[in-house]
Amino acid sequence: MKATGIIVEYNPFHNGHLLHLQEARKQTQADVVIAVMSGSFLQRGEPALLPKWERAQMAVDAGVDLVVELPFHFATQQAAIFANGAVEILDALGVQSIFFGSENGDANAFSSAAKILTEQDVPFKAAMRRFLDDKKNSYATAWNAAIHELAPDLTLDLAQPNNILGFHYARAIAEQGKAIEIATMARQNAAYHDENPTHHSIASATAIRTMLLGNDWKKVRQYVPDTTLRLLQKFRETHSFVSWDDFWPLLKYQLVTAPISQLQSTRGVSEGIENRLQQAALHATNFDEFLAATRTKRYSNARIKRTALQILAQQSETTTTQNYIRLLGMSTTGQRYLGRIKKNIALPIISTASKANPALIENDIRATKLYSFAPTLENQILRDFHTSPYRKNP
Amino acid sequence: MKATGIIVEYNPFHNGHLLHLQEARKQTQADVVIAVMSGSFLQRGEPALLPKWERAQMAVDAGVDLVVELPFHFATQQAAIFANGAVEILDALGVQSIFFGSENGDANAFSSAAKILTEQDVPFKAAMRRFLDDKKNSYATAWNAAIHELAPDLTLDLAQPNNILGFHYARAIAEQGKAIEIATMARQNAAYHDENPTHHSIASATAIRTMLLGNDWKKVRQYVPDTTLRLLQKFRETHSFVSWDDFWPLLKYQLVTAPISQLQSTRGVSEGIENRLQQAALHATNFDEFLAATRTKRYSNARIKRTALQILAQQSETTTTQNYIRLLGMSTTGQRYLGRIKKNIALPIISTASKANPALIENDIRATKLYSFAPTLENQILRDFHTSPYRKNP
The missing domain is CATH 3.40.50 (Rossmann fold)
Structure with a gap:
């Protein structure tokens, strides 16, 4: 079968x-x-x-x-x-x-992109760090810029959400060395x-x-x-x-009451984002207010929500x-x-x-x-x- | 003055x-x-x-x-x-x-009791352990029994809540070596x-x-x-x-969502009480139900509430x-x-x-x-x- x-x-x-x-x-x-x-x-x-x-x-x-x-x-x-x-x-x-x-x-575009990145891991990471040094760049922006610096001819627009996911599937297959084909539809x-x-x-x-x-x-x-x-x-x-609204009181409690050391050791927390989240939680009265207060060019809504979720679910690095x-x-x-x-x-x-x-x-x-x-x-x-x-x- | x-x-x-x-x-x-x-x-x-x-x-x-x-x-x-x-x-x-x-x-009764315990710390702790080996004894019961074994003539009834507190004031003064007098009213x-x-x-x-x-x-x-x-x-x-009812959803969240290792390192948590609290939280729909489900001869309501509070306030041993x-x-x-x-x-x-x-x-x-x-x-x-x-x- x-x-x-x-x-x-x-x-x-x-x-x-x-x-x-x-x-x-x-x-x-x-x-x-x-x-x-x-x-x-x-x-x-x-x-x-x-x-x-x-x-x-x-x-x-x-x-x-x-x-x-x-x-x-x-x-x-x-x-x-x-x-x-x-x-x-x-x-x-x-x-x-x-x-x-x-x-x-086009399935080939994904395989090619994955291949480039797997082969050029070191220069990619260096480019990534360079773009991230500009604090105005989000991760997604830095990532897209780094890839296109390495592969200027790449036909894959990696600012598109489904292209990003597809690329990561291809990349995971390549990294794990699996014999899985890629197929895609527009x-x-x-x-x-x-x-x-x-x-x-x-x-x-x-x-x-x-x-x-x-x-x-x-x-x-x-x-x-x-x-x-x-x-x-x-x-x-x-x-x-x-919806997130249902968990807002619990998130607020966790951000306000957990020791800062525990927030810091939560998976995905870095660069002092815990302080930003904690301050926003003190003043916000619902999840939308919280999101509005935390969002910056650097931190997309998705990144903030993912981090908030790791804190809510008490996921530690271990x-x-x-x-x-x-x-x-x-x-x-x-x-x-x-x-x-x-x-x-x-x-x-x-x-x-x-x-x-x-x-x-x-x-x-x-x-x-x-x-x-x-x-x-x-x-x-x-x-x-x-x-x-x-x-x-x- | x-x-x-x-x-x-x-x-x-x-x-x-x-x-x-x-x-x-x-x-x-x-x-x-x-x-x-x-x-x-x-x-x-x-x-x-x-x-x-x-x-x-x-x-x-x-x-x-x-x-x-x-x-x-x-x-x-x-x-x-x-x-x-x-x-x-x-x-x-x-x-x-x-x-x-x-x-x-009677202020003297408190000073005498504190003196006995300070002088006989080692035999007291041994007696305490012995009484606690009987799992039916609460801490309060074991403690009162141990004191009266050491000082059979003690006129202080240490099952009375205000006598207990007064005794601990006298004890703390003695242990800290402070020159503070004790005065009490019935x-x-x-x-x-x-x-x-x-x-x-x-x-x-x-x-x-x-x-x-x-x-x-x-x-x-x-x-x-x-x-x-x-x-x-x-x-x-x-x-x-x-009242405690106001914090029940947060306590339940914390008991259910926190990693068990975190509950175990909470101040005051010992003897596996975290499992008992966690199980009770899963099934209880309010704080009274929770208390009723956790209480045993060993764990008084006050002890359970104190432990629950340490968990709610995320107090670790450190x-x-x-x-x-x-x-x-x-x-x-x-x-x-x-x-x-x-x-x-x-x-x-x-x-x-x-x-x-x-x-x-x-x-x-x-x-x-x-x-x-x-x-x-x-x-x-x-x-x-x-x-x-x-x-x-x-």
């Missing part, structure tokens, strides 16, 4: 994701599509709109064969670490290719942050979240599969959608970074595929957390407990511990 | 405290009465009903000459540490005596925890807090001086009284234990006295926190910021930093 891998957040699963899934199957001629999905918290340093279990079910109901969780450590950090964790999992699950959407759309119709969808059936997840938070179900219906719609509506009957495969959902095909390859998987595989090695999953269990502090999710504090993967049988 | 010291919490200041204050002045013939008062959090592991600034003003308005704060580290720990911190401060402020209320009422009419006052003007602070939380101002009026009543009413116009004198309020006499002795005070003295050595007061500033997480106190998050001591001039 031929497998391809996709790397997703599905926050929530929508028609654009469906197109991506169908293209993945078509272009790679895969029998099995495996999605590595972030859990309760996402790569931009935000909580997911709804729990991973509902999101995994959306994915399987829409045709994904296997949904596995990207552990918190990888899921909530910068693109390079995010990509490394996802590629390691997909390789362990035996995919021949990774398929992603990008602004560029994203159409909905740029990542588009607030106003123009296409008749495809909108960005950002736009759909806005519709959902505004209870505009009539509009939502237009942009998500029926299976997603039903799950969203069912969730919404008894719960609220989750928190485990071990990777593993946590099953969240499976189609019949996914189950059959898993049965075939099970004996040859290089990473620990976890079906139900209560039966897993506690040390291995402790950090993700903590993260899901934290997620349950969102109002209306109180009863889910132990859900992650006892829930079995969603199985869709015909 | 002759000074006497009293050690108080004033939660809130009531007629019994007034009697104690007047007796202190009379019996010790002091010109100056100095009160060392706990700040935002108290020795039984609870937040104070209202901020230290209002409580200090109540004290000065009722006749105390000097109110200084017992730093968080001392104020929120077991009686021995509490007493050590308070005695050190009072000695630095030049008191000739310490005056306290007790069930016993407490009358209101045992510490009496819920139903019988005396016409004296009720326990516990009973008064119940009246206050029930908004029974007519009854409160009977048991507190007018100056207290006015301050309580003024506070209540724009704020709520503070948090500073340095003592200092923080001025909260002064009468004219108190100001004159302070002016005279100022040059000979062995501890750092702090009038306004914003002008103090930040490292010295950091822990108490954090505690007061934490206190401001109580609803209606949000605006007071920086109050401790900028407030000057209350001065009562004629």
Whole structure:
């Protein structure tokens, strides 16, 4: 059986994701599509709109064969670490290719860029440091400038969010020395942050979240599969959608009350950013005010949110970074595929957390407990511990 | 000028405290009465009903000459540490005596008991360990049993809460080798925890807090001086009284989200109590449920609350234990006295926190910021930093 891998957040699963899934199957001629999905918290340093279990079910109901969780450590950090964790999992699950959407759309551009950087690691890092010396440069700006200094002919625009992710997938494959092919499709119709969808059936997840938070179900219906719609509506009957606002009092408490030495040893905290965050927390009365007070040219909103999330989740520099495969959902095909390859998987595989090695999953269990502090999710504090993967049988 | 010291919490200041204050002045013939008062959090592991600034003003308005704060580290720990911190401060402020209320009422009984224990430290500790080996014994029970094994003729009942505190004052004076006399009065009419006052003007602070939380101002009026009543009413116009319930979501978050290694290195955490607290936090939906689930014969409610408070305030075993004198309020006499002795005070003295050595007061500033997480106190998050001591001039 031929497998391809996709790397997703599905926050929530929508028609654009469906197109991506169908293209993945078509272009790679895969029998099995495996999605590595972030859990309760996402790569931009935000909580997911709804729990991973509902999101995994959306994915399987829409045709994904296997949904596995990207552990918190990888899921909530910068693109390079995010990509490394996802590629390691997909390789362990035996995919021949990774398929992603990008602004560029040409797989060769990504392979070339990855190759240049892997071969010129030392001059790249030197250029990176030089651009970062200018305090006005954000990491993203410095990074893009350093790459284009090394490879002036590069056709890949690395200021585009999906190109960046795709590049990191290619880079992770090269660095880990994996025999995984890259396949990509040009994203159409909905740029990542588009607030106003123009296409008749495809909108960005950002736009759909806005519709959902505004209870505009009539509009939502237009942009998500029926299976997603039903799950969203069912969730919404008894719960609220989750946002950073739900965690603001806890973040403020943590920033104000934790000893400064503890903030400093939090993963991702450097350059004295802890002081900036702490000062902002003292004066802000909600998360938006906090963000507005902390943002600078140097620190993008995403970087601030990621750092705030590491502090909220009390991730220290010594928190485990071990990777593993946590099953969240499976189609019949996914189950059959898993049965075939099970004996040859290089990473620990976890079906139900209560039966897993506690040390291995402790950090993700903590993260899901934290997620349950969102109002209306109180009863889910132990859900992650006892829930079995969603199985869709015909 | 002759000074006497009293050690108080004033939660809130009531007629019994007034009697104690007047007796202190009379019996010790002091010109100056100095009160060392706990700040935002108290020795039984609870937040104070209202901020230290209002409580200090109540004290000065009722006749105390000097109110200084017992730093968080001392104020929120077991009686021995509490007493050590308070005695050190009072000695630095030049008191000739310490005056306290007790069930016993005989100063000699306290001095004798302290002497026995100081002289027989090794056999006492051995006896203590022996009694603690029986897991059914609480610390208080083991401690009382060990003392009476060493001193069978002791007339001091060390199961009584005020006798225990008085004993620790005497013990701290002996251990620190201070030339401070002990004076005591027998407490009358209101045992510490009496819920139903019988005396016409004296009720326990516990009973008064119940009246206050029930908004029974007519009854409160009977048991507190007018100056207290006015301050309580003024506070209540724009704020709520503070209780553990206000901090429950933060405590739960901290118990659930902090790495277990961090909980273990919290001051006062031992014998695996962190697991018991963590488990209880997962299932409890309010602080009372949490307390009910954690209490055992071994762990009294007070011990659990003190431990929970150390976790909430993120106090590690390495948090500073340095003592200092923080001025909260002064009468004219108190100001004159302070002016005279100022040059000979062995501890750092702090009038306004914003002008103090930040490292010295950091822990108490954090505690007061934490206190401001109580609803209606949000605006007071920086109050401790900028407030000057209350001065009562004629």
